[in-house]
Amino acid sequence: DQQVKQNSPSLSVQEGRISILNCDYTNSMFDYFLWYKKYPAEGPTFLISISSIKDKNEDGRFTVFLNKSAKHLSLHIVPSQPGDSAVYFCAAMRAGSARQLTFGSGTQLTVLP
Amino acid sequence: GAGVSQSPSNKVTEKGKDVELRCDPISGHTALYWYRQSLGQGLEFLIYFQGNSAPDKSGLPSDRFSAERTGGSVSTLTIQRTQQEDSAVYLCASSLGGGSSYEQYFGPGTRLTVT
Numbered sequence: 001d002q003q004v005k006q007n008s009p010s011l012s013v014q015e016g017r018i019s020i021l022n023c024d025y026t027n028s029m030f031d032y033f034l035w036y037k038k039y040p041a042e043g044p045t046f047l048i049s050i051s052s053i054k055d056k057n058e059d060g061r062f063t064v065f066l067n068k069s070a071k072h073l074s075l076h077i078v079p080s081q082p083g084d085s086a087v088y089f090c091a092a093m094r095a096g097s098a099r100q101l102t103f104g105s106g107t108q109l110t111v112l113p
Numbered sequence: 114g115a116g117v118s119q120s121p122s123n124k125v126t127e128k129g130k131d132v133e134l135r136c137d138p139i140s141g142h143t144a145l146y147w148y149r150q151s152l153g154q155g156l157e158f159l160i161y162f163q164g165n166s167a168p169d170k171s172g173l174p175s176d177r178f179s180a181e182r183t184g185g186s187v188s189t190l191t192i193q194r195t196q197q198e199d200s201a202v203y204l205c206a207s208s209l210g211g212g213s214s215y216e217q218y219f220g221p222g223t224r225l226t227v228t
Binding site: 004032034036041042043044045046049089091093095099100101102103104105106 | 117144146148154155156157158161169172204206208215216217218219220221222
């Protein structure tokens with residue numbers, strides 16, 4: 001049973017446009033959410049996170065939106081750059097517990113020059 | 114500063130052999146996690162260490178898998194009698210632990226291939 005789902009395995013976007021990556025979760029106990037970026041042969045790199053007490057968090061070109069009622073979050077990248085091309089993983093945790101991350105299966109983002 | 118390091122970066126082993134994978138967390142991080150990513154899959158939690166507390170082993174797939182963390186720093190993941198389904202990238206992560214520090218920082222991983 002996948003508790004964190006990324007239903008789009010791939011996404012292509014033109015350079016300069018907005019990239020929107022989506023993530024859904026089923027476990028209502030999750031209260032902290034993170035996005036990671038992964039290049040081939042490297043470990044995931046932390047990008048941005050959001051607590052369940054918020055609905056938006058912004059850091060430069062990256063914004064994460066959380067809709068708790070829909071159990072949905074999204075990562076917006078604007079403007080998209082070719083260097084953003086990577087696999088993006090959504091992850092969730094229960095902050096009060098052991099804090100292990102439950103990951104989605106990832107979305108391959110390709111930003112076309 | 115130095116990030117999380119893992120060794121070896123690649124390991125090829127024959128079915129039935131034991132392997133040890135090593136992780137050096139970021140200095141000062143009290144929490145350490147092991148995950149694995151099988152081909153075409155997301156990352157799967159294996160085990161968690163926090164300070165001197167007993168580890169959370171709830172993600173270990175079988176009793177062939179074990180891990181230890183010496184001195185609250187370096188960790189070793191051991192897989193006994195390896196099977197082909199153990200082939201995966203094994204990732205270690207560390208975090209400050211406690212308080213409101215939730216972000217985990219990952220090493221580059223060890224790619225294990227069981228032939």
